[in-house]
Amino acid sequence: MLRSRSLLNLRRAARVTMLSAVAVSAAACGPIVFEDSTALPVEGTPPPPPEPEPEPEPPKRVEVREDKIVINEKIQFEFNKARILPESDSLLAEIAKVIKENPQIKKIRIEGHASSEGNDDYNLKLSQKRAEAVRKWLIERGGIPAEMLEAKGYGETRPIASNDTEEGREKNRRVEFTILEQEVTRKKVEIDPKTGEEKVVEEEKATAKAD
Amino acid sequence: MHAFPMPLRTPTLAALCLAGCTFIARGPDQYRDDTRALLETKTGSIQACYDEALKQDPNLSGTVTVHFKVEKKTGIIRDVEVDPDRSTAPSSLANCVAKAIDGLQLTPEDQRDGVATFTWKFSPKSG
Numbered sequence: 001m002l003r004s005r006s007l008l009n010l011r012r013a014a015r016v017t018m019l020s021a022v023a024v025s026a027a028a029c030g031p032i033v034f035e036d037s038t039a040l041p042v043e044g045t046p047p048p049p050p051e052p053e054p055e056p057e058p059p060k061r062v063e064v065r066e067d068k069i070v071i072n073e074k075i076q077f078e079f080n081k082a083r084i085l086p087e088s089d090s091l092l093a094e095i096a097k098v099i100k101e102n103p104q105i106k107k108i109r110i111e112g113h114a115s116s117e118g119n120d121d122y123n124l125k126l127s128q129k130r131a132e133a134v135r136k137w138l139i140e141r142g143g144i145p146a147e148m149l150e151a152k153g154y155g156e157t158r159p160i161a162s163n164d165t166e167e168g169r170e171k172n173r174r175v176e177f178t179i180l181e182q183e184v185t186r187k188k189v190e191i192d193p194k195t196g197e198e199k200v201v202e203e204e205k206a207t208a209k210a211d
Numbered sequence: 212m213h214a215f216p217m218p219l220r221t222p223t224l225a226a227l228c229l230a231g232c233t234f235i236a237r238g239p240d241q242y243r244d245d246t247r248a249l250l251e252t253k254t255g256s257i258q259a260c261y262d263e264a265l266k267q268d269p270n271l272s273g274t275v276t277v278h279f280k281v282e283k284k285t286g287i288i289r290d291v292e293v294d295p296d297r298s299t300a301p302s303s304l305a306n307c308v309a310k311a312i313d314g315l316q317l318t319p320e321d322q323r324d325g326v327a328t329f330t331w332k333f334s335p336k337s338g
Contacts, residue, residue, distance in 0.1 A: 031283075031324035034243040039274060039332035040250060044261035046269040046335045 061091060062098045067210045069098060069108065069177035075134060082129035084137060092134070095177070096142025105148075106207065107181035110134050112153040113160075115169035120155060128153025134175055150180075184208045234284055234322035242325050245317060246281060249288075250329060253311045260307035261333050264300070272334045273300035275308045281325035286317035300333055 063070045075092065076085040084092070099105060112127030112134075131151035138144045161168035188202035237245065264271050276297035280290045291313045293305040308331060317325075 031280075031326050032237070032239050032242050032321075033326040034239045034246075035328035036243055036247055036330065039330040040247070040254070040257075042254065042258055042261050042331050042333050043336045044258060044265045044271075044333060046265045047262075 062094045064098060064102050064105070064179075067179045067182075067208075069095065069105075069179065071095065071175075071177070074173075075130075075175045077130055077133070080126070082126065082133045084133055089141075092137050092142060096138050096144055099138070099142075099144055099148070102182075104183040105179050105181075106183060107147075107179070108149055109178045109180050110138075110149060110151045111158075111176040111178060112151070113158055113172060113174045113176065114154075114156050115172040116156045116159070116163035117169055124153055124155030124157075126153070127155050131175060178210060180210050182208055235319045236322050242281070242321065243327070246325060246327055247329070249315055249317050250312055253315065256311040257308050257331060260304055260311060263307070264304045264333075265335060270335065271300070271304075273304075274298055274330055274332050275300045275305040276328065276330040277305075277309055277312070278326070278328050279312070281317050281321065281327060283322055283324045284320050286320035288312055288315045288317070294328075297330070304333070 059072055061071060061073050063072070071091065073091050074088075076088045077083060078085060099108065110131045112129075112131030114123035114127045116123075128151070131153050135149045135151040138149060139146045156163070156172070159168075159172045160174070161171035163169050163172060184206055186204045186206065187200050189198045190201050191198055261271075274297070276294040278290075278292050278294055279288050281287070282289050291309040293302070293309055295302075295305075298305050
């Protein structure tokens with residue numbers, strides 16, 4: 001009897017001990033809540049400022065386009081006369097420079113045009129004189145061979161804008177440069193199928209004439 | 212009535228307990244420091260998140276606070292959540308940070324879950 005009681009007590013004690021151990025163990029396995037008191041620092045690198053857009057090139061005053069030498073500025077003449085104003089000297093110098101830089105150009109016609117204001121004959125003569133004044137300037141001051149240049153006045157016969165407005169008439173008063181003859185090079189090329197490089201197999205030079 | 216079924220005698224209970232608690236048991240400070248060190252391994256990725264955000268706004272600065280759990284026995288960071296009330300950086304940056312740390316693994320694993328809160332402070336390099 002006594003023995004069985006002792007055994008029972010031992011079992012109870014063991015059970016209590018184990019329950020306590022489980023309780024302690026459960027508490028030890030509970031979550032741990034924590035927060036860092038100092039923030040993790042991150043330093044970033046801002047992107048470099050964008051490169052400034054390159055300044056657009058100012059439009060060229062003088063350009064060679066197919067059979068024309070286009071001037072994006074007007075040659076200024078004294079009112080009702082064929083005398084070129086000094087402010088146009090730099091423009092004419094640039095025209096001479098462009099002609100020299102393009103040795104393929106062989107012959108140019110300087111064309112004078114007028115608005116419909118005034119007498120037709122007078123306008124025709126004035127535009128002729130103005131074209132000749134430009135030719136003279138290019139030969140004497142620009143160093144262009146005389147045989148390269150011819151001058152022709154068209155008066156009011158070839159308007160490019162309406163003569164009903166001052167703006168249109170101003171556009172019609174102009175000097176144009178038409179390339180009458182220029183040397184062109186025709187090239188026949190073959191593409192190497194292996195390298196993809198172009199190879200000139202035939203080259204022919206010819207003179208193109210405007211109508 | 213027994214607290215445990217009869218087959219679960221004392222030796223079995225002891226074995227179970229031991230099996231359940233064989234991982235490291237960090238104190239709160241150690242748990243925090245080890246987790247911080249783990250998070251710092253992702254500084255590069257988080258900096259990349261920030262650099263990307265700086266492309267939109269070169270003067271961007273602010274904080275991102277996240278809550279997450281370090282899973283016991285695996286050490287894996289799970290349930291990463293941005294705390295919008297404590298974050299001043301844009302949500303795109305905050306989400307990028309959360310994504311960067313999600314799934315990191317703390318080693319050695321701890322026997323207890325860690326419920327953590329961490330904050331990153333973002334500022335552009337001066338000069």
